[in-house]
Amino acid sequence: MTSAGETGSRAQQMREKAQEMTNAAARATDPEERKRLTDKAKRLMEESKQAGGKGTDDTGMNPL
Known part of the structure; x- marks a missing residue:
């Protein structure tokens, strides 16, 4: 199971990569x-x- 910190870090890395691609x-x-x-x-x-x-x-x- 991943901790909230690891999930947040992964999400942050994904946002950074997305910004690089946008640039x-x-x-x-x-x-x-x-x-x-x-x-x-x-x-x-x-x-x-x-x-x-x-x-x-x-x-x-998940809202369900």
Whole structure:
């Protein structure tokens, strides 16, 4: 079982990686590469929210 600190750390790493991809997308000259990087960054941000990381609006709890 992972501790809350480990989960928060993983979520933080995912958000940092998403930010790096967003920055790379902004620098990309190829429109397809830009879209690929942007889409991947969005997916990572969603995953970080689901991981219940610190600083997200999501509490990480399943409402059901």
